[in-house]
Amino acid sequence: MFNKKTQSIDEDYVKGEIAEVKGEDVDVVMDNQEEIADKIQSSNVLKKYTELGKVMIGMLKDYRNGIYSNVPWFTIAAIAFGLLYILNPFDLIPDFIPGIGYVDDFAVLTFSLRFIETDIHNYLDWKLDEGNKEEVEV
Known part of the structure; x- marks a missing residue:
């Protein structure tokens, strides 16, 4: 899924x-939602997206369960891509590089959110x- 060109x-x-x-990518996000949430929460760069991350995972969950369908595939794909990018430790700037490892994750999430x-x-x-209302985590 990740193109390093x-x-x-x-x-x-x-x-x-x-x-x-692809649809399978949404499944990967759902299977790894706790790990994604932990990465967002533990990164100073991504921490501002903690609550938005919860909303995006909730939206994916409701979409996948057929509860919420009034959403274009592009939005679902943008959420999945943004969250999978965060999950991947070996993206354009590997996450383990101190100080800058999450800068690319932040950029991808920012662009994704701008679209959706x-x-x-x-x-x-x-x-x-x-x-x-009780299910909205904001």
Whole structure:
């Protein structure tokens, strides 16, 4: 899934990688959601995405369970790609490099979220409208 042909992370790189996401990638995210959450929480660079990460995983879960379907595949793929990128320790800048290891993860997540911001808001509105307020983790 990860193409290392590029030396930089930009909007085009993220869009191209999102286009390659398959349904099985969503399963990998769901199977590793605790590890992804731990990585986000333990990284100073990614910590600001802790609550958003929970919302994105919740959205994937509701989508996968057929509870929430009012979302384009691109949004599901963007969430899966962003979270899988965080999970992968050997991405463009390996996570174990002190000080800069999570900079690329931050960039990928930022670009991914920029593409899907409206859909995240729609999902949160839906959760509140459906009386699922207690399930929204924000």
